[in-house]
Amino acid sequence: MLYKIFLVLHIISFISWMAGMFYLPRIFVYHSQKEVGSESSETFKVMEEKLMKIIMNPALIATWFFGLVLVGISGFEIFSELWLQIKILMVVAMSGCHGFFAKTVKNFANDQRPNSEKFYRYINELPTILLII
Numbered sequence: 001m002l003y004k005i006f007l008v009l010h011i012i013s014f015i016s017w018m019a020g021m022f023y024l025p026r027i028f029v030y031h032s033q034k035e036v037g038s039e040s041s042e043t044f045k046v047m048e049e050k051l052m053k054i055i056m057n058p059a060l061i062a063t064w065f066f067g068l069v070l071v072g073i074s075g076f077e078i079f080s081e082l083w084l085q086i087k088i089l090m091v092v093a094m095s096g097c098h099g100f101f102a103k104t105v106k107n108f109a110n111d112q113r114p115n116s117e118k119f120y121r122y123i124n125e126l127p128t129i130l131l132i133i
Contacts, residue, residue, distance in 0.1 A: 010063065020055045024056065025123050026124055028104060033117055044108070056098065
């Protein structure tokens with residue numbers, strides 16, 4: 001029963017994290033189209049920061065925590081399973097993507113725009129690709 005409770009919590013936190021991972025780069029696309037200092041640019045800054053701090057960061061932490069609890073309950077010999085090794089690799093890659101998004105939020109907050117709208121359109125697809133794998 002305990003395993004099922006942690007599995008549900010893991011799935012809920014992962015869904016929350018992925019919702020943010022899908023939505024945030026789309027905000028970057030729209031934000032990159034706005035003039036620095038404009039009212040809409042300032043609104044996007046607030047949206048990006050709140051999405052990252054209120055939803056995505058806690059969901060990332062919860063996903064990792066509940067995933068590790070599930071491994072602990074299942075026994076560490078489960079690490080020998082190929083599917084889990086691939087899953088962990090993709091979660092690490094998704095976490096790296098999350099870190100890049102966090103850095104991008106800081107760049108936009110400081111009115112730095114090192115990347116183009118086209119770049120954000122491409123990066124918008126990365127979480128989907130990682131999820132499918």
